[in-house]
Amino acid sequence: MNDQDVSLYQSVLQGDRQALEQLYDKYEKLLFSFAYRMTGRKELAEEAVQDVFLKLWTKKGLYDSTKGKFSSWLLTITRNASIDLLRKNKQTLQMAEVPEALASQEPGVEELVEWKEEGARLREAMSELGEEQKAIVDLFYFQAMSQQSIADVCQIPLGTVKGRIRLALQHLRKHLLGREGMKQ
Structure with missing residues (x-):
């Protein structure tokens, strides 16, 4: 487990915007890529990532280090946000390949x-x-x-x-x- 991630997360819970920015910088590309593979649409993937970091900031989901890695927890939140967006848009899930135009978003x-x-x-x-x-x-x-x-x-x-x-x-x-x- 990455102790730095947990430390940053704890700082976010205390209202530290810089800590949120650091987590965003570290995980945005990974979460976007994952959300894009689930949704197949750039705008939905972007919205899913935004939802994840909004939940972090507003403390709508709390990370429990006894249940797994911080990055796995973030991916689970991203998965759920992507599914919610797809349901909201009444679309089916598809594990799409990331187009070459988005190659810079790859992990x-x-x-x-x-x-x-x-x-x-x-x-x-x-x-x-x-x-x-x-x-x-x-x-x-x-x-x-x-x-x-x-x-x-x-x-x-x-x-x-x-x-x-x-x-x-x-x-x-x-x-x-x-x-x-x-x-x-």
């Missing part, structure tokens, strides 16, 4: 390498899930469907959807944490 080499490594570990862990769990995780996390929508589409009870997601996440967490222990 840095270090971030791309980290994403690829994490993506490979996640794909490996996902390959060990049962087909039903894979399908539910894909619909929930990658297609951004609500649990109720998944239950309706798959014609299974809502409790079954929730259970499969919970079990899949437990399996993924166990697999990924096991890999982290091997690296150390």
